[in-house]
Amino acid sequence: MDNGSWHLPTSNHFDCLELRSLVLNIQIHPRDKISWDTTQSNATGISTIWNSIRTIGTPPAWVDVVWHNLSIPKCAFTFWLAIKGRLLTRDRMHKFNMNTELRCILCNIDNESHRHIFVSCPYIMHIMANSSFTFSEDWSHYKNGEFLVGPVTGIRKQMGHLYAAITFFLVWKERNARLHNATNQPASMTLTLVKRMFREKLHSCHRFQREVLKNHDLLLDLY
Ligand SMILES: [Zn+2]
Structure with missing residues (x-):
C-alpha cells in the first residue's frame, strides 16, 4: 500500500x-x-x-548420518555425494561417454563404482575393518543410513558415522591423487590418517570430553 x-x-x-x-x-x-x-x-x-x-516433507534417511554435531564439513560433503551416488566414479564417466579405464585404481581387481570403491574394495575394507565399529558390506545400507552393525547408540553412533565419513573422504582423495598425481599411498597409511583426523575431531569436541568422563571406554574407539 x-x-x-x-x-x-x-x-x-x-x-x-x-x-x-x-x-x-x-x-x-x-x-x-x-x-x-x-x-x-x-x-x-x-x-x-x-x-x-514451503512444503515440509520427511527428511531423507541420510540426513542425520551425514550432518550431525560431530561431522567435519569437507568429509560430510564427500560422504553425502557418495551416498547419493554423485561422485564421478569411472563407471559413471563411462556412461557419460568419457574415454576412461574402468578398473579400480586402488586395487586393480574390479571395476570402479560407488559400491566397489566404498564397500567392497580391499583398500577401504582394510580401513573399515581396523576400527572398533562394524560396518555393513551392503551398499544399500549406506543409502538408508543404517550401515553400523550391532547395537550402537548415543555418541558412539555419531562417532561411527564420523569414522565412515572421514574414511570415504580420504579414500576418495587418494583415488583422485592416484588418478591425477600418480601417487601410491598404501591403505595402512590412509588408515593412520583416518584415525588421526578422527581423534583430532573428537578431542576438540566438548561433548565428547563430557561423555568420556562418564564412559572411559569411549577412548578405546580412538585407537
Ligand atoms: Zn578397488
Whole structure:
C-alpha cells in the first residue's frame, strides 16, 4: 500500500495477475494494515514467510548420518555425494561417454563404482575393518543410513558415522591423487590418517570430553 492506494508488482507471473485481480477490488480504509496471516507476531521476516509457504516433507534417511554435531564439513560433503551416488566414479564417466579405464585404481581387481570403491574394495575394507565399529558390506545400507552393525547408540553412533565419513573422504582423495598425481599411498597409511583426523575431531569436541568422563571406554574407539 502506498498513500492509501494499492501499489502492486507489475509482473505478468500468473500468481501476480491473480493477486492483482483479487486485491484491487478491496477498498483500503484508514486503519488498515498488511500483516502475514499465519504469524502471531508483528515482526514478519523472510524466514517466517518461507516457512509458511514451503512444503515440509520427511527428511531423507541420510540426513542425520551425514550432518550431525560431530561431522567435519569437507568429509560430510564427500560422504553425502557418495551416498547419493554423485561422485564421478569411472563407471559413471563411462556412461557419460568419457574415454576412461574402468578398473579400480586402488586395487586393480574390479571395476570402479560407488559400491566397489566404498564397500567392497580391499583398500577401504582394510580401513573399515581396523576400527572398533562394524560396518555393513551392503551398499544399500549406506543409502538408508543404517550401515553400523550391532547395537550402537548415543555418541558412539555419531562417532561411527564420523569414522565412515572421514574414511570415504580420504579414500576418495587418494583415488583422485592416484588418478591425477600418480601417487601410491598404501591403505595402512590412509588408515593412520583416518584415525588421526578422527581423534583430532573428537578431542576438540566438548561433548565428547563430557561423555568420556562418564564412559572411559569411549577412548578405546580412538585407537
Ligand atoms: Zn578397488
